[in-house]
Amino acid sequence: MGTSKCQKTTKLCDKRECKEATFYEIIVIHLHLIRCKSCREYSKKTQKLSSILQKASIKKMCPHIKQQLKTQFQEELNEAASQTRN
């Protein structure tokens, strides 16, 4: 994966996994993969990563709650810091 074409293709493979590659970019990927074994390997791996991400269905903490937690925790940190100073 040393050539600039390989670097470009592997980035496009990730873009494709995010469903954001254009039709032209998908053609570019395919044309390169036909003749490049290491990029074919990369393409397989990145597809595998997408499928395990889907399978794992990582839960997201509600952003609002996370922000509240951050604020509350920051207050605790400030308090702890001021107690240490005193």
Place this chain on the structure above:
Amino acid sequence: MNKKIALDTPEPDKWVDRYSDYLYNYAIGRVNNHEVAQDIVSETFLSALKGIKNFEGRSSERTWLIAIIKRKIIDYYRRQSTEKERSKISFHNTDSEEEKDWLEENVADMQLVSADEKIENDELRMAILECMTELSDIQARIFRMKNIEGLDTEYICNELNITPSNLWVILHRARKILMDCMEKKWFN
């Protein structure tokens, strides 16, 4: 860019960003309740802050936080068990002993299969989240926003003040690190 989390110095101001999703997924896999899991995460951070002097740096911050959240989960179940009696499973209206045995056997098997799948998915989820701690802060943030929260590229770029080209480069590096890590942790 590739800043790794130090093993010996706790950085509490970064805990929420770095570990809240990890701990939340750990908790939800065990308590199966969204609100309870959030409360447990919050209690974990506060306990960790109180006990920060006990952190000796012999393990990573994440391992230390996991040890604390485990105790919080145990405390939660202890509180639960004092509040209500455990429900009893009884088999009524079965015509014969054979029917009763079949029912017990099959219900047990069905539970076993779904429990196995659940455990595997929980383990997979935690392996991915563990690998995410190998990413730099910006890589983890972009990966989370793009590949977990599924946010728009334009939105992320505006939020983080980066170009789409930068985003794809950072995401590519993040995915590569994750693939290598998952290869070691999960597929081998």
